[in-house]
Amino acid sequence: MYSYRKITRDMYAVGGNDRRLALFENMYPIPRGVSYNSYFVNDEKTVLLDTVDRAVADAFFENIDALLDGRQLDYVIVNHMEPDHCASLGELLRRHPSAQVVGNAKTIAMVGQFFAMDITPRAVIVTEGASLCTGRHTFNFYMAPMVHWPEVMVTYDTAEHILYSADAFGTFGAISGNLYDDEVELTEWLPELRRYYANIVGKYGVQVQSLLKKAAGLEISMICPLHGLIWRKNIPWIVEKYDRWSSYTPEENTVMIAYGSVYGNTAAAAELLAGLLAERGVRNIAVYDVSVTHPSVIVSEAFRCGTLVFASSTYNAEIFTNMQTLLMDLKEHALCRRKVALIENGSWGPVSGKKMRELFGSMKDITLLGDTLTLKSALRREQIPALTALADEITAALTSI
Ligand code: FEO
Numbered sequence: 001m002y003s004y005r006k007i008t009r010d011m012y013a014v015g016g017n018d019r020r021l022a023l024f025e026n027m028y029p030i031p032r033g034v035s036y037n038s039y040f041v042n043d044e045k046t047v048l049l050d051t052v053d054r055a056v057a058d059a060f061f062e063n064i065d066a067l068l069d070g071r072q073l074d075y076v077i078v079n080h081m082e083p084d085h086c087a088s089l090g091e092l093l094r095r096h097p098s099a100q101v102v103g104n105a106k107t108i109a110m111v112g113q114f115f116a117m118d119i120t121p122r123a124v125i126v127t128e129g130a131s132l133c134t135g136r137h138t139f140n141f142y143m144a145p146m147v148h149w150p151e152v153m154v155t156y157d158t159a160e161h162i163l164y165s166a167d168a169f170g171t172f173g174a175i176s177g178n179l180y181d182d183e184v185e186l187t188e189w190l191p192e193l194r195r196y197y198a199n200i201v202g203k204y205g206v207q208v209q210s211l212l213k214k215a216a217g218l219e220i221s222m223i224c225p226l227h228g229l230i231w232r233k234n235i236p237w238i239v240e241k242y243d244r245w246s247s248y249t250p251e252e253n254t255v256m257i258a259y260g261s262v263y264g265n266t267a268a269a270a271e272l273l274a275g276l277l278a279e280r281g282v283r284n285i286a287v288y289d290v291s292v293t294h295p296s297v298i299v300s301e302a303f304r305c306g307t308l309v310f311a312s313s314t315y316n317a318e319i320f321t322n323m324q325t326l327l328m329d330l331k332e333h334a335l336c337r338r339k340v341a342l343i344e345n346g347s348w349g350p351v352s353g354k355k356m357r358e359l360f361g362s363m364k365d366i367t368l369l370g371d372t373l374t375l376k377s378a379l380r381r382e383q384i385p386a387l388t389a390l391a392d393e394i395t396a397a398l399t400s401i
Contacts, residue, residue, distance in 0.1 A: 002065075003016065004063040004067060007039070008160050010160075011040070011041050011157075012041075012063070012067055013038070013039060014064060015037040015038040016055075016060060017035045017056065018036065021034065021055065025084075027296075028172070032172060033172075034084075034172055034173065036055070037050070037225060037226050038060060039164060041134070044136070045134035046067075046072070047074065047075045047076075049076075049077045050076075050079050050080065051087075051089045053083065053084045057088040057091065061088075061091075072096065072099070073098070074099060076092060076096075076102065077164075078111070079164060079226070080148075080152050080226060081110040081111065081149065083114065085226050089111065089114075089115065093115075093122075100123070100124050101122055102124045102139075103123070103125070103153070104125060104126055104127065104143060106151035107151045107153075108120070108123045110151055127141075127143075138158045139158075142214050144210075144211045147204055147211050148166075152167070153166070154211065154214075162220075162222045162223075163215060163218060163224070165225045165226075166225070166226055167225065167226055167227065168208065169225040169238055170225040170226055170228050171192050171196045172228070173189060173192045175228065175229070179230050181231045181233055181234045182232065182234065184229065189228075193228075193241065196228075197242070198300040202245065202299070202303060205246040208245075208246035209246050212246065215239070220235060248338075250306035250337070251304045252304055252305055254306065255282055255305060255307045255398070256285070256298070256305040256307070256308050257270050258289075258311070259287070259288070259323075260311070260313055260315075260321075260322050260323035261311070261345075262320070265345060265375065266313050266343065266375065269311060269375060269379040270309070270343065272379065272387060277391050277395060280392070286301050295322075295326045299330060299333055306338065306339065307341070309340070309341045310342055310356055311342075311343035311344075312356060313346065314352040317349065318355060323352070323356075327359050327360075328359075331359065331362070331363050334364070338366055340360050340368050340369065341394055342360075342368070342372040343390075344373070344374050345377070346376065350375070367397075369390075369394060370389070373387060373390055
């Protein structure tokens with residue numbers, strides 16, 4: 001049975017939800033599931049914009065068959081070749097041998113890589129600013145390399161002013177009937193929107209900025225991403241978030257503390273610091289145990305907060321393993337424009353502070369606050385003034401973001 005949804009006069013959402021997948025990209029927990037969006041335009045020519053993950057392929061093919069109702073599929077526009085969207089593309093092309101594939105040169109090469117299929121005879125290769133007229137609709141194509149793969153492009157329908165934005169403006173979280181941004185509480189969706197952005201495209205801020213500039217020149221009534229909500233009412237809101245995240249501008253003038261603690265002593269110092277900050281008026285402080293909270297959540301929180309504190313035990317003469325993983329994750333996501341304070345612990349040879357300092361020194365536009373506070377096994381009463389001074393320094397730095 002079909003499950004498509006009519007969006008406009010000619011356009012339908014034909015994707016689906018996956019609520020079973022544990023790890024998106026075999027890495028990111030998705031307790032609220034994820035949607036794989038695809039769109040069908042019923043014009044003089046029939047057009048499909050992107051395909052779906054294998055997990056929802058059965059429903060997807062039923063939707064297409066129901067909408068085609070015996071007509072042939074003329075075009076499939078491929079905005080993004082990552083398999084969460086294109087795992088079903090090979091099967092689609094086998095089922096619809098007359099469908100032409102619209103993509104850029106990199107897209108067409110990747111089709112061959114993933115499906116061992118030479119689609120050259122049915123490829124319509126487009127470049128920046130190219131158009132495809134299918135009757136009432138004319139689709140313009142804009143390249144968006146590295147948002148989130150090199151072949152990514154976005155498609156703008158001039159007839160209905162719809163931007164098909166590939167991964168951009170997407171989110172983790174399955175759709176529960178309410179397809180549109182104005183049908184849900186965005187504050188409830190914001191953490192997963194941010195976690196998706198930070199972890200999936202967070203590294204490519206420059207490229208996202210470039211896409212935002214292109215989008216600013218378009219009259220947009222609706223943004224249709226490949227994951228999550230369709231944006232029609234709160235477009236300025238999500239564009240502002242993307243502008244902020246992609247320029248690595250913190251959302252909040254607050255502090256995130258992440259600690260890696262073997263027996264609880266490093267944790268105790270981190271908790272004490274959080275209390276001292278709260279007493280100094282800092283609001284919305286976030287504290288995470290790196291052994292408990294998935295790194296994708298902490299990476300996302302690092303995109304939210306302006307000041308970050310990392311408190312780590314020394315382990316195998318290194319940074320505590322889970323903290324090391326987190327910090328490498330932050331570096332690989334090109335996090336910058338942050339203030340950072342460090343606490344280290346070690347019972348005989350504390351070196352985690354030195355190593356964290358070196359790591360942050362290799363990152364762009366990170367301001368280290370104060371000296372590293374060194375604990376030998378546990379915070380001693382006589383170190384409370386040093387911790388208090390650190391809290392003062394962090395609080396003073398907050399006012400200058
Ligand atoms: Fe949703 Fe980059 O794929």
